[in-house]
Amino acid sequence: xxxxxxxxxxxxxxxxxxxxxxxxxxxxxxxxxxxxxxxxxxxxxxxxxxxxxxxxxxxxxxxxxxxxxxxxxxxxxxxxxxxxxxxxxxxxxxxxxxxxxxxxxxxxxxxxxxxxxxxxxxxxxxxxxxxxxxxxxxxxxxxxxxxxxxxxxxxxxxxxxxxxxxxxxxxxxxxxxxxxxxxxxxxxxxxxxx
Amino acid sequence: xxxxxxxxxxxxxxxxxxxxxxxxxxxxxxxxxxxxxxxxxxxxxxxxxxxxxxxxxxxxxxxxxxxxxxxxxxxxxxxxxxxxxxxxxxxxxxxxxxxxxxxxxxxxxxxxxxxxxxxxxxxxxxxxxxxxxxxxxxxxxxxxxxxxxxxxxxxxxxxxxxxxxxxxxxxxxxxxxxxxxxxxxxxxxxxxxxxxxxxxxxxxxxxxxxxxxx
Numbered sequence: 001x002x003x004x005x006x007x008x009x010x011x012x013x014x015x016x017x018x019x020x021x022x023x024x025x026x027x028x029x030x031x032x033x034x035x036x037x038x039x040x041x042x043x044x045x046x047x048x049x050x051x052x053x054x055x056x057x058x059x060x061x062x063x064x065x066x067x068x069x070x071x072x073x074x075x076x077x078x079x080x081x082x083x084x085x086x087x088x089x090x091x092x093x094x095x096x097x098x099x100x101x102x103x104x105x106x107x108x109x110x111x112x113x114x115x116x117x118x119x120x121x122x123x124x125x126x127x128x129x130x131x132x133x134x135x136x137x138x139x140x141x142x143x144x145x146x147x148x149x150x151x152x153x154x155x156x157x158x159x160x161x162x163x164x165x166x167x168x169x170x171x172x173x174x175x176x177x178x179x180x181x182x183x184x185x186x187x188x189x190x191x192x193x194x
Numbered sequence: 195x196x197x198x199x200x201x202x203x204x205x206x207x208x209x210x211x212x213x214x215x216x217x218x219x220x221x222x223x224x225x226x227x228x229x230x231x232x233x234x235x236x237x238x239x240x241x242x243x244x245x246x247x248x249x250x251x252x253x254x255x256x257x258x259x260x261x262x263x264x265x266x267x268x269x270x271x272x273x274x275x276x277x278x279x280x281x282x283x284x285x286x287x288x289x290x291x292x293x294x295x296x297x298x299x300x301x302x303x304x305x306x307x308x309x310x311x312x313x314x315x316x317x318x319x320x321x322x323x324x325x326x327x328x329x330x331x332x333x334x335x336x337x338x339x340x341x342x343x344x345x346x347x348x349x350x351x352x353x354x355x356x357x358x359x360x361x362x363x364x365x366x367x368x369x370x371x372x373x374x375x376x377x378x379x380x381x382x383x384x385x386x387x388x389x390x391x392x393x394x395x396x397x398x399x400x401x402x403x404x405x406x407x408x
Binding site for chain 1: 257
């Protein structure tokens with residue numbers, strides 16, 4: 001498009017804009033009443049002017065149902081109350097909602113910039129998760145090392161029995177204490193005295 | 195129409211705010227919704243006044259864009275809930291050149307509405323709905339014969355607008371339905387005023403061709 005064509009298009013667009021301003025302000029007369037007014041918008045393409053008149057008449061503003069209006073008003077009031085309560089309490093914290101994909105994107109974010117936002121939101125979550133799991137792993141390893149390195153001082157019956165069996169095996173004696181019914185006839189104290 | 199502050203000659207600063215000449219950079223707000231916005235910031239329950247003022251406009255825009263009553267309600271609901279939640283981030287940027295009725299809050303609200311509608315349309319591609327039946331809304335129920343003609347003409351106009359590319363269609367709807375100025379539409383669509391003028395002009399010619407051809 002040449003500069004002359006561009007200027008012509010711009011001036012036509014400006015004429016259309018002026019005409020629409022007047023039309024929407026209710027300042028445009030009907031074609032029959034207009035006559036030879038010398039108005040610059042008279043130079044506007046008659047077909048475009050006719051289309052503008054049609055759209056002015058047919059593209060009407062519609063109102064939602066009263067039920068919807070009141071339902072949304074109630075919902076907004078609830079949301080406003082929820083905003084008001086933390087404000088009254090000091091509002092140190094801030095609730096960050098979870099994002100759901102694609103269809104439920106944030107209306108405050110332009111659609112074109114949509115792809116960068118979820119990444120920004122999920123990154124702290126990933127880093128936090130990695131740090132937490134690393135801390136748990138280190139703590140677990142330290143606990144196991146501590147348990148292994150520490151000699152058991154517990155004198156539980158199973159431990160004592162295992163020690164007795166081991167010492168009996170070493171000394172070559174028959175572990176009678178562990179063999180069947182005889183064991184029931186003797187008390188632990190007696191066995192220890194043997 | 196109320197005009198909150200415009201006592202002295204003012205010049206717009208680098209961010210588009212108007213600063214008064216004699217008061218060391220004091221900001222003079224031209225936004226006609228300024229008082230309501232400030233009240234809503236102090237007490238979120240007062241957002242109701244802004245909601246009542248712009249409900250029909252936002253709903254109409256969504257209805258013309260989506261062509262479905264329920265989807266328009268969903269988009270409207272998302273718009274106002276997002277606006278309430280994000281009111282703290284709103285900045286007034288009206289300039290003296292924007293005129294007396296300027297409202298940057300309205301522009302901001304329609305930017306949210308446009309994004310809500312875009313998200314809704316994106317989700318709808320998988321579930322296409324029936325074409326717009328809104329032409330019946332404007333016919334006079336008592337005038338059966340005239341109503342039918344008017345309904346047919348309105349339906350033709352709606353179809354012609356619906357066939358336009360998205361940016362032209364949005365510009366026309368904002369211009370005719372919401373009666374926005376070119377500057378306001380430029381704010382909503384994120385374009386220059388000159389670009390919006392050309393957009394509306396071309397859209398109008400396309401509609402004229404479409405209507406003239408039938």
